[in-house]
Each structure stands twice: as structure tokens, then as C-alpha cells.
Amino acid sequence: MKVLLWQNIDNLGKRGDVINVAPGYARNFLFPTRTATPTDPSFVRELEHEKKRLSKLEGKLKEDAAVLAKVIEKVSCTIEASATKEGILYGSITPQLISDALKSEKVELDPKKIEIKEHIKELGVYTVTAKLHPEVMVDFRIWVVEGKETAEKAAE
Numbered sequence: 001m002k003v004l005l006w007q008n009i010d011n012l013g014k015r016g017d018v019i020n021v022a023p024g025y026a027r028n029f030l031f032p033t034r035t036a037t038p039t040d041p042s043f044v045r046e047l048e049h050e051k052k053r054l055s056k057l058e059g060k061l062k063e064d065a066a067v068l069a070k071v072i073e074k075v076s077c078t079i080e081a082s083a084t085k086e087g088i089l090y091g092s093i094t095p096q097l098i099s100d101a102l103k104s105e106k107v108e109l110d111p112k113k114i115e116i117k118e119h120i121k122e123l124g125v126y127t128v129t130a131k132l133h134p135e136v137m138v139d140f141r142i143w144v145v146e147g148k149e150t151a152e153k154a155a156e
Contacts, residue, residue, distance in 0.1 A: 001026050003036040004043050016047060065110070065133035072109070072130055077101045080147035083123050093120035093144055098128060100124050121142060 001023045005013050015020045017037050021030065030036035037043045079101045082090045095114035102109050115129040123144050131137050 002039045002103065003030055004039050004047060006036045009035060016051065059132050062133050064137060064138040068107075068132055069108075069130070069136055070136035071107060072102075072132075072140050075102065075105045075107055075140060077105060077140065079142060079144050081123075081144055083146045087146075088124040089121050089123070089144070093126075093142070098142060117148045 002018055002020050004027050005015055005017045005019060008014050012021075021036075026036065026038075031038075039134065051101050077098065079093060079097055081093065084090070093116070095111035095116060098114050098116075099109050099111040109130060115131055117127070120126050120142075123146060125141055125143050127139050128142055129137055129139050
């Protein structure tokens with residue numbers, strides 16, 4: 001049975017492909033989950049219309065990501081953490097902590113989009129990558145400093 005794929009499916013095909021599958025697989029899995037439809041001219045036209053709409057949306061998302069990248073490049077992000085006298089952190093800096101620090105600078109960034117190349121377990125300056133879009137990535141610096149509360153306790 002020939003079907004038109006509406007989503008990418010591993011080991012089967014990509015969105016927009018017309019493939020041949022077993023009738024039971026199409027009827028029991030592909031059609032109910034709306035991942036494929038029968039190869040009907042109306043569905044083909046609908047898929048083409050959907051592709052145009054998604055390409056416009058993708059362009060808008062890429063533009064928004066580029067604007068956000070320019071903002072993130074200019075931000076100075078400082079994270080206060082507890083550390084030993086040698087400068088080793090008691091924990092490590094996570095993407096969530098970086099996201100929270102960016103929020104204090106009025107920049108909203110999902111922690112899932114932050115990539116830390118090396119574990120941050122010491123005080124210092126680090127470069128972190130934000131993957132805002134598959135085609136838009138930006139590197140920015142964070143400063144990990146000892147927290148004021150921790151320094152006061154150590155002094156006592």
C-alpha cells in the first residue's frame with residue numbers, strides 16, 4: 001500500500017515521501033497516529049501547503065534566534081557559588097544555573113539550549129555555547145565567582 005508520510009520516521013522515510021508499506025502497518029499504526037495518509041491528490045496539495053507554511057515559520061524562528069544571539073553576546077553573566085580556599089566549587093555549574101543568571105540580566109533562555117563543553121567545577125571564566133536554532137549558535141562567557149555569603153563565613 002502506498003502512503004504519504006507527514007513526519008520523518010526512522011528506517012522508513014522522510015516527510016513528504018511516498019512509500020510502500022504493508023496494509024496492516026498503515027491501517028493500524030500510520031493512519032491512527034497521523035504520521036501518514038493515503039496517496040490522494042488532495043493530501044499531496046495539503047502537504048505542499050503545509051511545507052510552505054512551515055518554511056515561513058522556520059524563517060521567522062531563525063530571525064528571532066539571530067536577534068537573541070546578538071543580545072546574548074553582549075550580556076555579562078556572573079554566577080556566585082560556594083568554593084573552597086583553593087577555588088574548587090562544592091558543586092558544579094549547570095545549564096539551569098546559567099539560565100537563572102541570564103534571567104537576572106533579562107534574557108530568557110531555555111536550559112536545554114545551553115551546552116557546556118567542560119565541567120565547571122572551579123572559579124574562573126568559561127565559554128558556554130547557546131544553540132538557539134540548528135543554524136544559529138552563539139558563544140558567551142560566564143564568570144564563576146565565590147559567593148559573598150561564603151566569603152563572609154570563611155572570614156569568621
